[in-house]
């Protein structure tokens with residue numbers, strides 16, 4: 001398998017620029033070889049300048065937690081994907097369940113954002129995942145497949161080969177309840193099969209799929225041992241340098 005694992009911290013609404021600099025200074029010389037594991041921090045927009053300055057010249061990839069689908073205009077409070085690229089970002093997380101839930105983002109918004117991100121030479125991390133209610137009704141596969149189809153609509157096979165999909169069951173986010181590695185693998189496999197149906201085998205083999213939801217040093221190895229899990233999108237356990245380093249160095 002030629003997919004490079006990708007472990008990403010999603011800092012959500014935590015950390016300020018000073019804490020960002022301190023964090024990056026503490027981790028930047030202890031990160032794994034990027035050909036073995038890609039290490040990524042996605043930070044709040046107000047921290048991105050500090051993040052890029054601190055990460056300069058290191059193996060740390062950097063990204064934003066969200067952006068808008070227009071590059072510029074009268075959109076008060078939004079973040080331009082064009083400017084994110086100019087700032088040196090590599091990735092943008094889109095479609096996180098917190099964005100879908102609290103900020104009413106739709107599948108259509110997420111698809112537009114994915115296109116804008118590619119148009120600016122960045123890579124999206126597209127989040128998907130079901131609620132507890134949907135899982136209890138055993139409708140999680142249909143739900144996630146529909147999210148993926150909507151998010152990828154109109155993207156080329158080449159684009160899909162280079163993006164990252166993060167499967168994050170909402171009931172496992174910040175709750176301490178990790179999906180079992182078998183549950184996580186089952187859905188990541190379904191997502192890969194969906195990409196194969198929509199595109200082709202090669203694209204499905206190339207796309208990287210992360211699991212997110214209470215990933216921590218204690219469970220990262222088990223999750224990463226699964227064939228269709230190529231990484232983790234990590235909230236709480238990415239906020240401390242020691243914990244982040246344990247996650248990205250899970251192969252040691």
Ligand SMILES: O=C[C@H](O)COP(=O)(O)O
Pocket residue numbers: 010096168172173174175176212213214215233234235236237
């Ligand atoms: O994007 C990250 C996820 O929402 C997971 O957060 P968590 O690791 O705190 O459960």
